[in-house]
Amino acid sequence: MAPTGSDEPPRTASEPAPPTPLSRLAELHGVAPAYSPSPGRTVAAPDSALVAVLAALGVDASTPEAVRDALARHEAATAERLLPPTLVAWGGLAPAPLAELPAGTRLRIATEQGEELTSAGHLPPGVHRLSATAPDGRTADTHLVVAPTRLPAPPGRAHGLLVQLYSLLSRRSWGMGDLGDLTELTAWAGRALGAGFVQVNPLHAAVPGEPTDPSPYRPSSRRFPDPVHLRVEDVPEYPYAEDRDRLSALLERAGRLRDSVLRKGALIDRDAVWALKREALEAVCAVPLGPGRQAAYDDFLAEEGRALEDHATWCALAEVHGSDWRSWPTALRDPRSGATARARAELRHRVDFHGRLAWLTEAQLSAAQRSGREAGMSVGLVHDLAVGVHPDGADAWAQQEYFAAGMSVGAPPDAFNARGQDWGLPPWRPDRLAACGYDPYRRLLRALLRNAGALRIDHVMGLFRLWWIPAGGPPTEGTYVRYDAEAMLAILVLEASRAGALVIGEDLGTVEPGVREALQERGVLGTSVLWFERDWEGDGLPLPPEAWRADCLATATTHDLPSTAARFTGEHVELRDRLGLSTRPLDEERTAAATDVREWLALLSRLGLLRGPSGGSPASAEEAEIQAVHRFLLRTPARLIGVWLPDTVGDRRPQNLPGTWDEYPNWRLPVADAEGRPVTLEELAASPRLHALIDVLRDPGGPAGSPEGPQDPAGRAP
Numbered sequence: 001m002a003p004t005g006s007d008e009p010p011r012t013a014s015e016p017a018p019p020t021p022l023s024r025l026a027e028l029h030g031v032a033p034a035y036s037p038s039p040g041r042t043v044a045a046p047d048s049a050l051v052a053v054l055a056a057l058g059v060d061a062s063t064p065e066a067v068r069d070a071l072a073r074h075e076a077a078t079a080e081r082l083l084p085p086t087l088v089a090w091g092g093l094a095p096a097p098l099a100e101l102p103a104g105t106r107l108r109i110a111t112e113q114g115e116e117l118t119s120a121g122h123l124p125p126g127v128h129r130l131s132a133t134a135p136d137g138r139t140a141d142t143h144l145v146v147a148p149t150r151l152p153a154p155p156g157r158a159h160g161l162l163v164q165l166y167s168l169l170s171r172r173s174w175g176m177g178d179l180g181d182l183t184e185l186t187a188w189a190g191r192a193l194g195a196g197f198v199q200v201n202p203l204h205a206a207v208p209g210e211p212t213d214p215s216p217y218r219p220s221s222r223r224f225p226d227p228v229h230l231r232v233e234d235v236p237e238y239p240y241a242e243d244r245d246r247l248s249a250l251l252e253r254a255g256r257l258r259d260s261v262l263r264k265g266a267l268i269d270r271d272a273v274w275a276l277k278r279e280a281l282e283a284v285c286a287v288p289l290g291p292g293r294q295a296a297y298d299d300f301l302a303e304e305g306r307a308l309e310d311h312a313t314w315c316a317l318a319e320v321h322g323s324d325w326r327s328w329p330t331a332l333r334d335p336r337s338g339a340t341a342r343a344r345a346e347l348r349h350r351v352d353f354h355g356r357l358a359w360l361t362e363a364q365l366s367a368a369q370r371s372g373r374e375a376g377m378s379v380g381l382v383h384d385l386a387v388g389v390h391p392d393g394a395d396a397w398a399q400q401e402y403f404a405a406g407m408s409v410g411a412p413p414d415a416f417n418a419r420g421q422d423w424g425l426p427p428w429r430p431d432r433l434a435a436c437g438y439d440p441y442r443r444l445l446r447a448l449l450r451n452a453g454a455l456r457i458d459h460v461m462g463l464f465r466l467w468w469i470p471a472g473g474p475p476t477e478g479t480y481v482r483y484d485a486e487a488m489l490a491i492l493v494l495e496a497s498r499a500g501a502l503v504i505g506e507d508l509g510t511v512e513p514g515v516r517e518a519l520q521e522r523g524v525l526g527t528s529v530l531w532f533e534r535d536w537e538g539d540g541l542p543l544p545p546e547a548w549r550a551d552c553l554a555t556a557t558t559h560d561l562p563s564t565a566a567r568f569t570g571e572h573v574e575l576r577d578r579l580g581l582s583t584r585p586l587d588e589e590r591t592a593a594a595t596d597v598r599e600w601l602a603l604l605s606r607l608g609l610l611r612g613p614s615g616g617s618p619a620s621a622e623e624a625e626i627q628a629v630h631r632f633l634l635r636t637p638a639r640l641i642g643v644w645l646p647d648t649v650g651d652r653r654p655q656n657l658p659g660t661w662d663e664y665p666n667w668r669l670p671v672a673d674a675e676g677r678p679v680t681l682e683e684l685a686a687s688p689r690l691h692a693l694i695d696v697l698r699d700p701g702g703p704a705g706s707p708e709g710p711q712d713p714a715g716r717a718p
Helices: 021-028 047-056 064-080 179-192 244-262 270-285 291-321 338-346 348-374 394-398 430-435 439-449 485-499 515-521 564-569 571-578 586-606 621-635 645-649 681-685 688-698
Strands: 034-038 041-044 086-090 106-110 126-133 139-147 158-163 197-200 221-225 380-385 407-411 421-425 454-457 465-470 479-482 502-505 526-529 552-555 640-644
Touching: 021 047, 021 064, 047 407, 047 465, 047 479, 086 485, 126 485, 139 485, 158 179, 158 645, 158 688, 179 197, 179 348, 179 380, 179 681, 197 454, 221 291, 221 348, 221 394, 221 439, 244 270, 270 348, 291 338, 291 348, 291 394, 338 348, 348 380, 380 439, 439 454, 439 485, 485 502, 485 515, 502 526, 515 526, 564 571, 564 586, 564 621, 571 586, 586 621, 621 640, 621 688, 640 645, 640 688, 645 681, 645 688
Parallel strands: 086 139, 158 197, 158 640, 197 380, 380 454, 454 502, 526 552, 552 640
Antiparallel strands: 034 041, 106 126, 126 139, 407 421, 407 465, 465 479
């Protein structure tokens, strides 16, 4: 094996390391031999990481001789290659590599629309097949992605709600929020609040287990939604199920489960909810479909094809052998084996059950989006795409050829986490994606955009590069692997434009130069969070509203950050200290947080945004401050303004506290008021505090926003 590094200090950006055969080989395959955690500083990736990552890409670099052979093979293949496996054409114009082909090269383009073209003139949008034959006999068969130049801007300015669906319980929920609740929320928010959108957490299918991983960002499948979100009573076959006593008993148990969360302070128990719903759905799915419904289901099965068959097969096999497919009998670990085909036939009733659940869930998602648009929303639902999938789940089993074996995605060490992060998600292989014309990525986007007015992409920087960590190693022993960002963006723009949807990239944290500019060029909106918007290259003070970018979703907080009330009261500092997450003594953390708040309050005060009583009733200082924050967001040019739903009722608790596992109830908290009492959807709709905050967004200059003179932020210590 190659050496694993040295004891030399990190090199600065002005002192690049001389290239080695291994580093040259790595760069040729998109593997970074070094990275820059901060301006002016370069850190070399361990040679062991380069060797391991190259192996995961099918390149042997285990010895100096192997490296030399791999370099020679790559040079020979490059000289022989006529075109790369995927080309991008923006706006229908021929891509530059075609102009560089030898004179006399013959082209044939088979378009998605079924046309045959012999030149790359003005090309229709789509993913086409391009064949080229050069005079010297070399040939190429390439995927040609033709995408609009950019996505259109949002249709006017809009405000909307951000919510983790599981946390939104109504009087009809079965212990966690469901798609019936989402349909009610979109209809109410659009009609009563003037909202243009509702953004939800990823609704991807989870990996079943005891207990199930509650994180929506480590799903079994990103392609299919989780049936735990179904409103069982809204399934058309529900009234015709034969065992009414059984269903009545399940409804009673669901009511007790709901009340335990809303009245007794219990945490959301996803496994208990699913156990009840699965039993009820088995009774409901025993009802034969009518001819029209059967035809619709058959169409769904045909449209989803092998992807749904694989997903449903994995679900059925997991019921028998457990959810970790690597522990299954060897022959079943291959989704294309004869043993798997036989098992699918033997379990056909369970396979059909899981296929039908995917169809039912898709239908209720469609109803939620339709409800929002009918209520006047300009966008509707904003779905969330997680950055990856669970290594044990359905996608990792069904798409093994596209995932890098023995690798995990994470983040390198930085100023916020000296140890780096390992998210436990297997990365897609960029070479395999390019070779198939990004087929799994295209189909994933198409499925998510089917019932969405917009798509939020978690860690959108992953379209450009991801931090790969070899199995068994710490995050510090990883390196970046680059993806073809132009192709990834082109597919994204193509599919979103076809769906008439916006795209929002979560581009928080460390972002390499040029990424935000590339996203903006293609019409992908960014994400701006108030507490991070400071003049980092100047005095470090809060950024005035006119200096914010326009092409973004602007918010006060997110699911991974403290609520706005917790920021102003300092409760997030106490929470982190109790859980041992603080990196400084408590007094220092308190001082830093108080300074942060004072600086923001000073700016809000100078702008005249801190105001007194709202709507004729006294408002607490905390409510006035939260309202001021949202008046500030309106002062920015941001095209979309998002309101974290728990902020509307003063919830103190984050939905997720990064750095914790079982120390904090991540992803299991219902929306609650300032005292920690869970608040139902019906109570939210009647909340004076919520309506006072939304009035700020609907009519910032009206009576609800009448200034009473600036307040002195120093008059009250956070």
